[in-house]
Amino acid sequence: MDKEKSLAVKVGVVIGIILILVIAFESGVFNGKNLAVGTGGNGNSNNNNASSQYANTVGTFWVYQNNYNGIVTSSSISTSYSTGAGFVFYALRGGSYVPLGGSWSTYTQVETTMADNGVIYAVATLGSTATYLFDAAKTAQANSAITAINYQDITGSGNPEFVCTVSLNQVPKPASGYPELTLTGFWFANAIEGDVSLSNGVTGNAIECTTNPQSNYIEWALTCSHSDALAFYKIQIKFNDISTGDVKVTQATVPTVGGVAGSAMKYWYDSSYQYFEYTIGTGTLGDCAYMTWQQNAPAKQYVDATIQTGNLAGNVTATWTMFALDYDGSTSSISDSVVFYPGS
Numbered sequence: 167m168d169k170e171k172s173l174a175v176k177v178g179v180v181i182g183i184i185l186i187l188v189i190a191f192e193s194g195v196f197n198g199k200n201l202a203v204g205t206g207g208n209g210n211s212n213n214n215n216a217s218s219q220y221a222n223t224v225g226t227f228w229v230y231q232n233n234y235n236g237i238v239t240s241s242s243i244s245t246s247y248s249t250g251a252g253f254v255f256y257a258l259r260g261g262s263y264v265p266l267g268g269s270w271s272t273y274t275q276v277e278t279t280m281a282d283n284g285v286i287y288a289v290a291t292l293g294s295t296a297t298y299l300f301d302a303a304k305t306a307q308a309n310s311a312i313t314a315i316n317y318q319d320i321t322g323s324g325n326p327e328f329v330c331t332v333s334l335n336q337v338p339k340p341a342s343g344y345p346e347l348t349l350t351g352f353w354f355a356n357a358i359e360g361d362v363s364l365s366n367g368v369t370g371n372a373i374e375c376t377t378n379p380q381s382n383y384i385e386w387a388l389t390c391s392h393s394d395a396l397a398f399y400k401i402q403i404k405f406n407d408i409s410t411g412d413v414k415v416t417q418a419t420v421p422t423v424g425g426v427a428g429s430a431m432k433y434w435y436d437s438s439y440q441y442f443e444y445t446i447g448t449g450t451l452g453d454c455a456y457m458t459w460q461q462n463a464p465a466k467q468y469v470d471a472t473i474q475t476g477n478l479a480g481n482v483t484a485t486w487t488m489f490a491l492d493y494d495g496s497t498s499s500i501s502d503s504v505v506f507y508p509g510s
Contacts, residue, residue, distance in 0.1 A: 221345035223284035223334045228273040228346045229255065231288075236301035236352035237393045237458055243298070243353050245271040251298045251353050253288040253330070256320060263287065263320040273346070284335050288312070288349060289321060290328040297493045299395055299451070300328045301352035308350045311336070317452020325495065326452065354395035354458070356493065362396055363389050364469075364486065364502040376509030378477040381416070384504055386486050387466045388421070390459040397491040399454040400445045403471060407482045408435045413506065415442040418471040421488075422446070422455045451495050478508040 221227075233243035233252050244250035247270070254268030259281045266286060267274045276286060290300040302315045314331040321327060330349075337345045367385035375382075390396075401420055405413050415428035423446070432443040447453035459465060473484055487501040 221337045221339045224278055224280055226344045227276045228344050229276050230273045230348040233351040236304050236354050248293045248295050250293045251296050254291050256287040257282045286332050288330040288332050297356040299354035299397055299493055301354055302328055304352040364500050366502050366504050368504050372505040374509050375475045375478050375506050380475045382473045385470050387468045389466045391465055393461045394459050396457045397454050398488050399447050399449045400489040402443045402487045404439050404441050404485045405482055406439055408440050411476045413475050413482050416472045416474050419469050420444045421457045451491055475506050481505055481507045
C-alpha cells in the first residue's frame with residue numbers, strides 16, 4: 167500500500183473513534199445520565215425498577231395499624247389518645263430519631279428519604295391514662311415487616327419503650343396512589359399486680375414440725391379472676407432464720423420455667439434472713455417473663471415449694487414473694503407467708 171492510502175486509512179480510523187466517543191458521551195455513558203442506580207434507602211435497584219412488584223422505599227407511604235388484646239385477640243384496643251394504645255413512627259437521620267407521626271384511628275402518612283435506608287421505627291405507645299403491657303412476642307410473629315424489637319428510649323422521655331424496626335423493602339407497589347403497609351400490635355389488657363392474689367393452702371398458715379428432718383409441701387398459688395397478664399422478673403423465698411440446718415428450700419415451681427431445685431436457686435443471707443431466689447431477665451419490661459390468665463382457663467396457677475425443716479428451736483416464717491413490673495416498668499411485689507413451729 168502506498169503512503170497516501172495508508173495515511174487515509176489511519177485518518178479514517180481516528181475519525182471513527184472520535185464519532186464513537188461523541189455518541190457515547192451524548193448517550194450518557196460517561197456522565198451517568200442513563201445509568202441504572204437504585205435510589206431506594208436500601209440501595210436495591212429492584213426497588214425502583216418500573217417492573218418491580220415492590221414500591222420504592224423513598225417517598226410517601228400510608229401506614230395503617232390495628233391493635234388488639236393479646237389474650238382475647240378478637241377484642242380491639244381503644245384508639246383514644248387517653249385510654250388507648252398504638253404505634254407512633256420515627257426515622258433515624260443523622261444519628262437522631264425524627265418523629266413521623268402516628269394516627270391510631272386512621273392511616274399515618276409517612277415521608278421517607280434515602281437517609282432512612284428503607285427502615286422506619288414503630289414505637290409502642292400508651293395513652294395518657296392507659297395501663298397496657300405490650301405483647302412483643304405476638305406482635306413480632308404477626309408482622310413480617312418487623313425485623314427486630316428492642317427496648318430503648320428513642321423518644322427522649324427518659325424511659326425505654328418497645329421499638330419495632332419496620333422494613334419497607336417489600337411493601338407492594340400500588341396500581342395507583344401511595345404504597346400502603348398495615349401493622350398489627352398486641353397488648354395485654356393491663357398490668358394487674360393489684361388484681362392477683364397469692365395463697366398457700368395451709369390451714370391456719372402454720373405447719374407443726376414433729377420430725378427431724380421434715381419435708382413440707384406448700385401449695386402456693388397465684389389467682390386471677392379474669393383474663394389478663396402479669397410481668398415479673400424474680401421469685402424469692404425468705405426465712406427469718408439464717409441456718410440451712412433449720413430450714414431450706416429443696417424445690418420450687420417458677421412460673422413459665424417449671425420445677426427448680428433449691429440448689430439451683432441463688433442463695434444468700436444477711437444478719438437476719440436467708441434467701442432463695444430465681445431471677446428471669448434483668449428486671450425490665452423488655453427482659454422479663456409474663457404470666458397470663460386465659461379465658462375459660464383455671465384461674466389458679468401453682469407456684470408451690472417444698473421446704474425442709476430441721477430441729478427447730480422456735481417459730482420460723484417462710485415468705486414467698488414475686489417481684490412484678492407495672493406497665494411503666496416500676497416494681498411491685500406479691501407476698502404470702504407460712505409459719506413452721508416446733509412439735510410439742
